[in-house]
Amino acid sequence: MIKSILLLSIRSYWRLVPKKNRRKCLFKKSCSHYIYEQIKKKGLEAGLRAVHFRIENCNANYQIMKIDGEKILITKTNKVYPEKELSEFILKK
Known part of the structure; x- marks a missing residue:
């Protein structure tokens, strides 16, 4: 029941919210798409872990560095993400 409500809420x-009015995501796969996918593939518990993970890592406290010609993103929790996982919004910075 809760799983269905969460999926319906995301859809x-x-x-209802136009893309231009949504917060710009750090990752190539937006938070809502990532969480939706986790719930569909792995269930409610995995979806809730995904919510927690994104809340911890998807915020303004990050650094972008260039190493060997490739950009990487370092989150406030010191997780490192390669360029291939970052959104165009971040790569333009």
């Missing part, structure tokens, strides 16, 4: 968000 409603996609339909």
Whole structure:
């Protein structure tokens, strides 16, 4: 039941909030898409872990560095993400 409500909430968000009005995500796969995918593939518990993970890591406290010609992102929790996982919004910085 809760799983269905969360999935419906995410789909409603996609339909009701225009992309231009959504917060810009750090990652190539947006938070809502990542969480939706985790819930669908692995269940409610995995989806809730995904929510926690993104809350911890997807915020303004990050650093972008260039190493060997490739950009990497370091989150406030010191997780490192390669360029291939970053959104265009971040790569333009």
